[in-house]
Amino acid sequence: GDSVTQMEGPVTLSEEACLTINCTYTATGYPSLFWYVQYPGEGLQLLLKATKADDKGSNKGFEATYRKETTSFHLEKGSVQVSDSAVYFCALNLDASGNTPLVFGKGTRLSVIA
């Protein structure tokens, strides 16, 4: 079945360090790919998305490129801030109609220290 695998956390970085959170997927078709962020005590917010191969999603300094050849969608940021501390979820959706739930990775907790 469809699945998402993302790197285990927690990840602890100093402010202004570079961030990469790896995400790979297994899917029978051509999924849309997403990164969601969850701040402490809150629900999930869409961080960025990509709907086809070679698309690059970007938002708030974060980027991820849909790599079909490696079935990956790694999240990157060049300089993290303390406010980036959160849990990050990689997810996919095969259904263009949206009537099926997202398939989530297990989440990666990021802590950024000043």
Added chain:
Amino acid sequence: GAVVSQHPSWVICKSGTSVKIECRSLDFQATTMFWYRQFPKQSLMLMATSNEGSKATYEQGVEKDKFLINHASLTLSTLTVTSAHPEDSSFYICSAPRTSGRLGQYFGPGTRLTVT
């Protein structure tokens, strides 16, 4: 803009009582909504798919008689935890699809349930 709200944001109840959690789509209609459960420091676990005007579809292992889902209108789905026990304490999150599945979903802010 389009958002999903949940009410209450947190609730504490005594063991044996029932708790209702509301999930509303604001400024858009949602014929389908999803209910997730999240344990501390873990990922989201899909509990059920809520369908407007019909019965919910539950995931394997989720007790449908314990977690009652009603999707009575195009903007409201409710999850009722019946005869709650301490092991039902968790963070419950609902979501609704955007206009296209390729755009992802809108997530509610979550409801933290504590059963004492």
